[in-house]
Amino acid sequence: MAPERLIRVIEVRWFDSEAIGEWQKLTDVTHVLEEVVTVGLLMYEDEHLLLIASTYDYATHSVNAAIWIPRCCIRELRELGSVAIAQNFACYSVTR
Numbered sequence: 321m322a323p324e325r326l327i328r329v330i331e332v333r334w335f336d337s338e339a340i341g342e343w344q345k346l347t348d349v350t351h352v353l354e355e356v357v358t359v360g361l362l363m364y365e366d367e368h369l370l371l372i373a374s375t376y377d378y379a380t381h382s383v384n385a386a387i388w389i390p391r392c393c394i395r396e397l398r399e400l401g402s403v404a405i406a407q408n409f410a411c412y413s414v415t416r
Contacts, residue, residue, distance in 0.1 A: 324404045324405060324406040325378065325404070325405050325406075326402045326403070326404050326405075327361045327362065327363070327376065327402060327403050327404075327405060328361070328362040328399055328401075328402050329359070329360070329361060329362070329399070329400045329401050329402060329403060330359070330360070330362045330370075330372065330397060330398065330399050330400060331357060331358070331359045331397070331398045331400055332357070332358045332359075332370065332372065332389055332394055332396070332397050332398075333355055333356075333357050333394070333395045333396040333397075334355070334356060334358070334389050334393045334394045334395055335353040335354070335355055335356075335393045335395065336353070336354050336355075336356045336393075337353075337393070338351055338354075355395060358372055358387060358389065359400070360372040360373055360374050360385075360387075361373050361374070361375075361376055361383075361403070363376065363383055363386065367391070368390065368391055369388050369389060369390050369391055370388070370389045370391065370394075370397075371383075371386060371387075371388055372386065372387055372389065373385060373386040373387075374386075376405065378405050378406070
């Protein structure tokens, strides 16, 4: 059997940032930080950020629908479980 890798599944509640792509008067610029929720596979983490993906390809070590979230924006992080992934197989085991 091919070697497997356990990947944590997490829920992150965090404050999203917003960009303005045009010139605006400073007095017209208002912003309220929106809290958003992201759920996915925790592919990478360090002291500054997390990389969460919805899809992982073991054969090519590629991710899809991924987002980097700065730790300073995180309000809450909750581990939902983990998935065991083996080469040439879909996710075949979920633990909580």
